[in-house]
Amino acid sequence: MAFLDEYTMLRELGRGGFATVYKVKHNQLGYVRAIRVLNELVTDTQCEIYQKFMEECRILLRLGNGNHPHIVHIYQPKLLQNKALVEMDFIDGQDLSHYLDEQKHFIPTKEVINLAIQISDALAYCHEDIYEYCMDRAEDDLQDDPEDGSKVLLDAPTIQRLVEKYRVIHNDLHSGNIIRNRRGEYILLDFGLSIEGNNVVRSSRRVNGKPEFKAPEKWDDTASLTPQSDIYSFGVVLYEYLAGRVPFVYNYQDSDMLRAEAQVRQSHVSGEVPSIFNLRKHQYEVKYSGKTYQKDYPDWLEKAIMKCLSKNPNDRFANGKELHKYVMDHCREMETKPKVEFQQVQVPQPKPQPQPEPVQAPILTPKSDPVQVPEPDPEPMDMELSPISIIISEEENMYGTMTDEDGTVYRTIRIGIQTWMVDNYRSVKFPSVAPPLVNMPQGFSSFETLGRLYTYEAARLARPSGWRLPNMADWNILNRFLQTHPEYWANENSNCIAKALASSEGWRRNNNPFTPGNLPYTNNTTGFEALPAGYYHHQDFFELGETACFWLDSLRDTESAYAISIRYDHSRVLLNDYDFSHAFSVRFIKD
Known part of the structure; x- marks a missing residue:
């Protein structure tokens, strides 16, 4: 590939119908990045596929103004020898769907909470906070104090107008578009179907995306899309991460694709969401054969997911910022309350032995550091230890x-x-x-x-x-x-x-x-x-x-x-x- 002469190709990271992603090293400067290359040759810069590519780059470059740690960063796109490409940060990790497979569809609760914290924060930035980094000269001048030129706060109506103008709706959230890196951090990517501000998106684009993650209103070509559509899709991601599978499964093996799509559509629009507890219990007992599952996640987390999955957009969190605040408030409560919000840990009794006394349950007392009860060893154990991840409060003096x-x-x-x-x-x-x-x-x-x-x-x-x-x-x-x-x-x-x-x-x-x-x-x-x-x-x-x-x-x-x-x-x-x-x-x- 002569158009990539300035790089050393390290390996192919992924290939789709639209583009291929490679891991590369720059020959002169020595940095390592990922590079996304359109599969089709670009002979006309006005062609639809190139314009779609440039639109995604423009949105990501603008999102990059705030350097958000949980949104992929890209650099200036290029057109070399009729090949369109763009550099982006190389993220050493797996998308959630592959990570879920690797973990045999049972993820520790603390990982689910980390995902909720980090990606809701990314959505808060997309849905609301991005306006601070995108204002034009006239809008920025609104913050100048006429007396001394220092920055002053904008009034609420002005902020709301700027939020609606600059917000970005991802519009294609699913577990394949979130990467978990080796440090356990989650990164949101693939903004190819994103919506800016109050722009109206063609229905042909709206229906794109994975059917298992599409909000009920996205199946209606006449409905407008809002940040709540992203909230629903992220709710499916959180549900999948906690329960081990999506709430409404799309049958990819069905030879009649229209029938399979109609079934999952009906489920999203009016179907009852299956019990998270029952699915998580099943996945645990499959992964840890012979062991008995006990509830290991807080009620507030399940309530947050179910609120995200409300059929009516008005019943969901208004945007990523509201969801992020909800999650952070409850994480703080888990740290500061002397008692846990859900089932206490009990040390199981050992199998019958000649010892006269059973093993005593531990006393849960505040520590100087948060204490996490470890997850069960996947290897066979003599005692049935149920997995639970709870945080015990610290001493009152912070x-x-x-x-x-x-x-x-x-x-x-x-x-x-x-x-x-x-x-x-x-x-x-x-x-x-x-x-x-x-x-x-x-x-x-x-x-x-x-x-x-x-x-x-x-x-x-x-x-x-x-x-x-x-x-x-x-x-x-x-x-x-x-x-x-x-x-x-x-x-x-x-x-x-x-x-x-x-x-x-x-x-x-x-x-x-x-x-x-x-x-x-x-x-x-x-x-x-x-x-x-x-x-x-x-x-x-x-x-x-x-x-x-x-x-x-x-x-x-x-x-x-x-x-x-x-x-x-x-x-x-x-x-x-x-x-x-x-x-x-x-x-x-x-x-």
């Missing part, structure tokens, strides 16, 4: 400490379902660390308070045992949690996340009351205490007292990675990529 290998003690804090370091890391054991600061920001007396600044590689090496460098998904979970919990909002505003995380001293002054630099309004409502240590680059310090920068364990390419920034003059947490020579602060998150 503050704690951790000690690294140097013996240095750091403060920690629990925010939602995550435990973070409160102090910036300051170990001197690792290379490529910026020298100590000379000029301290106002309010700070020692360099030890601000910690040290690390290059990306040093940050990855420095992780203490039991802790890790956070990735984009971790920060996104934190951001969503804060947005949905008013007790953390500065000045009663859900967009003031940066202010909620920023320390209460040391920041350059700013007149916008929603930014960390406006100190008369309360900073640090979370206790996170992000410190404005700035960054180090080209043998010099920058933005000291203005910015807190933290590395993420998320690569941009072979020469750069992402970092989070909290600025004195911005109300939101910012995400950007930087080459490895930069040195930033480091906050680890508990494994």
